[in-house]
Amino acid sequence: MTQPFPPSPQQQPADPKAAKALKKAQRPWYKKKRFIIPLALVLLIILGQAVGGGSEEEPAAQETTAAPAAEESEEPSAAEPTQEPAPAPPAPTTEAPAPAPAPEPEGTVSQQNALSKAQDYLDYSAFSASGLVSQLEFEGFSTEDATWAVERVGADWNEQAARKAQEYLDYSSFSRSGLKDQLIFEGFTPDQAEYGVSQTGL
Structure with missing residues (x-):
């Protein structure tokens, strides 16, 4: 943009106000207030x-950085195995007591x-089981009653054999x-007889 040439002395007006207005009009555009203020x-x-x-972008950036951190904090909780509730113990079964x-x-x-x-008889002499049954039968008891009694008398038949062996040796000699x-x-069994003889020291 070309600047206006200043007027020659012949063109300058004689009125001071007009001269001031002319001077303002001749200023460059960038020095005029109507351009400077806008x-x-x-x-x-x-x-x-x-x-x-x-300043607005910084919070947005902070929000974007906080969002992945929140996602990372949520990921382990999702990966954690969910604990299943323990199964309820079975109800105790009340079994009926075994009959006495x-x-x-x-x-x-x-x-x-x-x-x-x-x-x-056992209080004053030694007997085998079969010998005691025979003695009870001799006393008039039935075989069933005599057998029932001998089974419940609670005698140790090995000890009875040892007592009987000693009774024989008390009044006679034996090999x-x-x-x-x-x-x-x-009426003693071979095992009972062997036990009884061994107790005499033969």
Whole structure:
């Protein structure tokens, strides 16, 4: 843009006000107020937006950085296995108590008498099981009652064999084999007879 040439002295008006107005009109455009004020306002608006925009972008950046951190904190909780509730213990089953064994029958009067007689015989002499049954039968008890009594008398038949062997040696002399045969003859088993003879020291 070309600048206007200043008027020649002949063109300058003689009125001072007119001369001042002419001088203002001849100023360059960037020195005129009507251009400077709007330009300054535009610059202020641009600077304000630049400053405000920068401050707005920073929280946005902080939000974007905080969002992945929140996602990372949520990921482990999603990966954690969910604990299933423990199964309820099974209800206790109430089993009926086992029935008590039936009491052993006390036996008939005859059987009780046979048992008492068997205990009397064992108190003063030694007997084998079969010999005691025979003795009770001799006393008039039935075989069933005598057997019932001998099974319940509670005798140790090995000890009875040892007692019987000692009774024989108290009134007579025996060899080991002869004493064993005598005990077997009395109704003791071979094992019981062997035990009884060994207890005498033969």
